[in-house]
Amino acid sequence: MVKTSPEILIENDHFIVLNKPSGLLSIPDREGKEISLKQMLQEKYGQIFTVHRLDRDTSGIIVFAKDEDTHKYLSQAFEERTVEKYYLGIVNGVPPEKKMTIDEPIAENTTKRGVMLIHQRGKQSITDYEVLEEFGKFSLLRFRIHTGRTHQIRVHMQHVGHPIVVDPLYGDGSPILVSSFKKKYNLSKSEEEERPILGRLGLHAEKLLFQDAQGNSHTVEAPLHKDMRALVQQLRKRK
Template sequence: MVKVSPEIIFENDHFIVINKPPGLLSIPDREGKEISLKQMLQQKYGEIYTVHRLDRETSGIIVFAKDSETHKFLSQAFEDRTVEKYYVGIVSGTLPEKQKTIEASIRESTVKRGLMLIHKNGKPAITDYEVVEEFGKFSFLQFRIHTGRTHQIRVHMQYVGHPLVCDELYGDGIPVKISSFKRNYKLSKYEEEEKPILARTGLHAQRLRFTDMLGKEYDLQAEMPKDMRALLQQLRKNS
């Protein structure tokens, strides 16, 4: 269960922008047993409208509207692709192409609910990536998505053979520990077993650029959470 209270990046009378912690649902799921970010905001503000969402394990920037007019406007902006969406992520391996646009249509599996696949009859999906840093076994990437398909970055990175680290659906799902990349790693005498540095999909929604109903422009960013920062710090030290 997520204990941290979500950090507010920006707020006005019409919408609120949050840095969602990893492990927290954006909106209630079908079972409705777990608290979601939307419900937390409803408890505080009453009426809250979903504009877009992030996967449970993905951290980062997310917008909710406070009134139906703003909701309609912002939802349309996402639909029309006028919102610029940037992510950062840690993937497996070293990519031969340091910058690339992946265009591959995505649809849900007919066999396994919730699993998305590359399929010629799917919805168009476009992801740009750029390699920011390389660590041999892992690479740190920046992404810009031009469409908002479910699991888009995760599916596209699996498609090019470099899935996001710790991704249970599209990668190996194995938590990253220091011993997996540091030679001669030894446990301290106080530890019975090594704890992973990162144990969730290594993806963070970093930045949104958009214009509101009054024509005001916003360029908002969400700081990466501790787990991804800690892994990058260790990779830089040991690469």
């Protein structure tokens, strides 16, 4: 369920950079029943080209090209790893290694469609992480990905035993309730049951550094969305 509309971070004649809300598809899926960000942009601009994508439940920075030359240039920049991509994520537990590079090949699971796994037949996949804050049950991490595999951060964090919170594919998928880490939690009179403080994947594309075809450098940042920010604030209070 998409609660907020995409926010434009940069727009010019060649490309558009947006802050995608969680719950919105980047591009149409196989079924084509749901509206995607690409379709929304096509309605507004006509021609739009996919440069890269974010998982439906991941929020944050995504780039679309407005012409074929820009599409070719930016796609190549992503492919050749000249684009710097940073994410913020909340994981279960506290990783013992405060900084780590995970270099494990990722392949599609041949028995479960749409699920990825670590397998030697997969493509090389490299994720750096750094623990920013520890909260006992959870930790806030910053990731830099050097490759762009499907579900890369999610698969790698499951592999090291600290899956991204509220991940239905690679974690337990259960929403985070304040009562799970606040000892004396009482429902307000108007509530029949507790509403989750975070009910979606705790992953956000935070920062992108790239050069455009005209040679201009761009550093784009998207602050954490309200739901993830609220969880971090609650966890800090109880630290």
